[in-house]
Amino acid sequence: MLELLEGIEEYNNAGALLGIDGLDGEELLGALKRMNPVKRQRTINKLASTGGGSRGSRAEMEKHFSELPPHIKDALAKGDLRLADTIIYSIKAVNSKTVKLFETQDVKEVGLRNISNAKLPKNQALLVSGIILLAGIPADNSSDKIIGAKYDKLEDFAAIANGEFSLKANKKVIMPESSISMFKTLNMHNLPIGYYKLANPRMIHDDILIEATVDLGSMEGLDPKTYLYVGLHGTITTP
Numbered sequence: 001m002l003e004l005l006e007g008i009e010e011y012n013n014a015g016a017l018l019g020i021d022g023l024d025g026e027e028l029l030g031a032l033k034r035m036n037p038v039k040r041q042r043t044i045n046k047l048a049s050t051g052g053g054s055r056g057s058r059a060e061m062e063k064h065f066s067e068l069p070p071h072i073k074d075a076l077a078k079g080d081l082r083l084a085d086t087i088i089y090s091i092k093a094v095n096s097k098t099v100k101l102f103e104t105q106d107v108k109e110v111g112l113r114n115i116s117n118a119k120l121p122k123n124q125a126l127l128v129s130g131i132i133l134l135a136g137i138p139a140d141n142s143s144d145k146i147i148g149a150k151y152d153k154l155e156d157f158a159a160i161a162n163g164e165f166s167l168k169a170n171k172k173v174i175m176p177e178s179s180i181s182m183f184k185t186l187n188m189h190n191l192p193i194g195y196y197k198l199a200n201p202r203m204i205h206d207d208i209l210i211e212a213t214v215d216l217g218s219m220e221g222l223d224p225k226t227y228l229y230v231g232l233h234g235t236i237t238t239p
Contacts, residue, residue, distance in 0.1 A: 057129035058083055060201045061235035064127055067203045072125050072237055081123060084238045087231040088115055088126060090212070091146060094135075094160070094226040097219060101212040101230040111147035118210050125237050126204045128174060131167065132231035133183040133214075134194040135160055137223045151229040153186050153193050160228070163216040167232075170208040174198075180214070201234065 033040075061083055065073065075081040090101050090113040102118035120126060135157045138149035154161045161184055167175040175198070185191045204210060212230050 057085065057127065057201070057233070057235040060129055061127040064201070064203055068125055068237075069205055072123060072206070075123060076237060081237045081239060083235050085234075086126065086236040086238075087132070087233045088120070088210075088236075089113060089132075089229065089231040090115075091151075091227055091229050093141070094214075094216075094219070094222060094228055095224075097216040099214040099216075099228055101214065101228060102210045104209070109143075112143065115210075119208060120204060120206045120210075120236075122206050123237065123239070124206050126232065127201050127234045127236075128167070128198060128204060128232050129201045129234040130195055130197045131165075131175070131183075132192070132194050132229070132233060133165060133180065133196070134229040136227055136229065137225050138227060139225075141225060146227055149227065151227075154180065154183050155186050157222065157226065159216055159218050159220055159222050160214070160226075162218075163214055166211075166213050166215075168211040169202070169204040171211075174202040174204075177215070195233070204232075 065076075068076070072081065076083075090106070091111075092099055092101050092103075102113075102115070104118050106113055106116055106118055108114060108116040115121070133154065134151035135154055136149040136151040138145040161180050163180045164177045165175065165180050165183070166173070166177045182196050183194045185193055185195055191197070210232075212232075214228060
């Protein structure tokens with residue numbers, strides 16, 4: 001317990017990492033007594049914190065600490081893992097009416113995707129705070145041109161904007177089939193282009209299949225070389 005208590009100082013809602021609701025329990029009290037007075041008071045303050053000091057997706061992640069698997073909670077409490085901002089992304093061709101943006105045969109490649117096999121690596125858990133969806137038309141289908149293409153607003157891709165997007169993790173729904181028009185943010189000056197903020201952030205655990213799907217009713221007017229960029233923005237656990 002002492003090892004865990006010494007690793008939680010940077011977190012609000014630290015009690016959720018330890019699986020406690022307060023300061024009761026002989027093991028906890030014994031660990032506190034073994035600390036020097038300054039360390040003891042700082043730890044008590046953290047355990048009693050409401051989490052108001054954190055902001056943005058980090059604050060959202062701290063509210064969801066209880067959903068983390070035990071091995072990740074333990075690693076965070078010990079200081080072996082930290083929280084970091086991230087965007088998990090993938091780029092895929094729009095070559096049919098159904099586009100799977102993460103696939104099990106994917107290999108991590110800078111500029112195209114930053115995870116392999118449509119799964120987060122071991123010990124990484126992501127709280128999805130928002131989703132980015134953009135489209136672009138590379139000069140050709142080579143990797144260099146795909147990576148170097150400009151991915152921009154969906155307002156220029158009517159067939160895509162009139163389609164549907166869904167996101168699941170391990171068959172659990174994070175976003176049901178929803179109109180892609182929600183990613184049309186050109187006139188929303190408080191949001192980045194193509195960004196949708198989730199009102200209900202959801203957790204994706206490590207080694208869990210991620211399924212992000214775009215379904216189109218029509219491909220009318222789309223250039224055959226059209227590609228989609230998806231980004232899952234949020235806070236992730238990382239060494």
